[in-house]
Amino acid sequence: MRRFLPVLSVLLALVLVWYGAAVKLNAQWEYDQAARAGAAAPEFGQLVALTMAQKSPVLPAPHQVVVGLWQGLTGQAIISKRSLVYHAWVTLSGTLAGFGIGTGLGVLLAAAIVHNRAMDMSVMPWAIASQMVPIVALAPMLAVVMNALGASGAMTKAVISAYLSFFPVVVGMVKGLRSPEVSQLDLLTTYAANKAQVFWKLRLPASMPYFFASLKVGIAAALVGAIVAELNQPVGLGARLLQGSYYSQTVQIWAALFVAASMAAVLVALMARVETRVLLRMGMSR
Incomplete structure (x- = not known):
C-alpha cells in the first residue's frame, strides 16, 4: 500500500x-x-x-465523467451505436490494421535503408519530411483520394494510422539494425557470413530492444491516426468526439477521451509485456 x-x-x-x-x-x-x-x-x-x-x-466534474463513462459502457447493448464499447471496437480495429501495415512497411524500409546507401540518402529524408505535414490537414485529403479510389472508410482509417505508425518503426529499426559493433560484424565476416546471415544472426536480434521501443510509440500514434480519421466518419471514438462538440455534450467528449486514453495505455502495456517475454526468451535484459 x-x-x-x-x-x-x-x-x-x-x-x-x-x-x-x-x-x-x-x-x-x-x-x-x-x-x-x-x-x-x-x-x-x-x-x-x-x-x-x-x-x-x-x-465536467470528475463524477459527471464517471457517470458518462458508466452509461456509455454499460447503459446499452454493446452493438448499439450509442455504446462506447462499440465505438471503441471500431477505433481499435482500424488502429490494429494500420499498425500492422505501418510496422510491416517500416521494418522493410529500415532493412532497405541499412543495406543500401542510395536508399539511406534518398528515402530517409523523405520519410522525415512526410511527418512534417499535420495529420489534421492530411487526413481530409487522404479521405478524398481514398474515396475516389473506391476504398472503404475502414481502409482509409488504416492508411492514416499506418502513415503515423510507420515512421517510429523506421527510425527505431534503422538505429537497431546499425547497433552491432564493428568487431561483431568483422567476426561474422571472418566466418564468411553473407549479408542475409549477418541480418538474421546479428542485426535483427540486436535490433529487438529498439524495435519494441518503436512499437510502443507506433501503436499510440496509430490510435491517434484512427481517431483523427474518424472525424470524417460516422462511427468510432473520433466521430463520438466530433458529435459531442457539435451538440455541446462535453460529458460525452470527456468520456470518449478517457476511453481512448485507457485504450492507449492498455495497448502500450501489452506491447511492453510482449517485449519482456521476447527479450527474456532471447536472453536479453529489458
Missing part, C-alpha cells in the same frame, strides 16, 4: 484541482442565469452545487 501512496496522492491532488477548475469555469453560466432572472448571485456553497450538476458544463 505504501508503494502506491505517492501515486494516490498525485491522483487526489489532480481530482481536487479538476473540481476547482470545474467550479471556476462553470460559474459564469450560473451568474448569467441569475442575472437574467433578476436574482442575486448564488453564494459559494450554492454555486458549487449548481456547477456540479450542469447538463452541458464547460468542464
Whole structure:
C-alpha cells in the first residue's frame, strides 16, 4: 500500500484541482442565469452545487465523467451505436490494421535503408519530411483520394494510422539494425557470413530492444491516426468526439477521451509485456 501512496496522492491532488477548475469555469453560466432572472448571485456553497450538476458544463466534474463513462459502457447493448464499447471496437480495429501495415512497411524500409546507401540518402529524408505535414490537414485529403479510389472508410482509417505508425518503426529499426559493433560484424565476416546471415544472426536480434521501443510509440500514434480519421466518419471514438462538440455534450467528449486514453495505455502495456517475454526468451535484459 505504501508503494502506491505517492501515486494516490498525485491522483487526489489532480481530482481536487479538476473540481476547482470545474467550479471556476462553470460559474459564469450560473451568474448569467441569475442575472437574467433578476436574482442575486448564488453564494459559494450554492454555486458549487449548481456547477456540479450542469447538463452541458464547460468542464465536467470528475463524477459527471464517471457517470458518462458508466452509461456509455454499460447503459446499452454493446452493438448499439450509442455504446462506447462499440465505438471503441471500431477505433481499435482500424488502429490494429494500420499498425500492422505501418510496422510491416517500416521494418522493410529500415532493412532497405541499412543495406543500401542510395536508399539511406534518398528515402530517409523523405520519410522525415512526410511527418512534417499535420495529420489534421492530411487526413481530409487522404479521405478524398481514398474515396475516389473506391476504398472503404475502414481502409482509409488504416492508411492514416499506418502513415503515423510507420515512421517510429523506421527510425527505431534503422538505429537497431546499425547497433552491432564493428568487431561483431568483422567476426561474422571472418566466418564468411553473407549479408542475409549477418541480418538474421546479428542485426535483427540486436535490433529487438529498439524495435519494441518503436512499437510502443507506433501503436499510440496509430490510435491517434484512427481517431483523427474518424472525424470524417460516422462511427468510432473520433466521430463520438466530433458529435459531442457539435451538440455541446462535453460529458460525452470527456468520456470518449478517457476511453481512448485507457485504450492507449492498455495497448502500450501489452506491447511492453510482449517485449519482456521476447527479450527474456532471447536472453536479453529489458
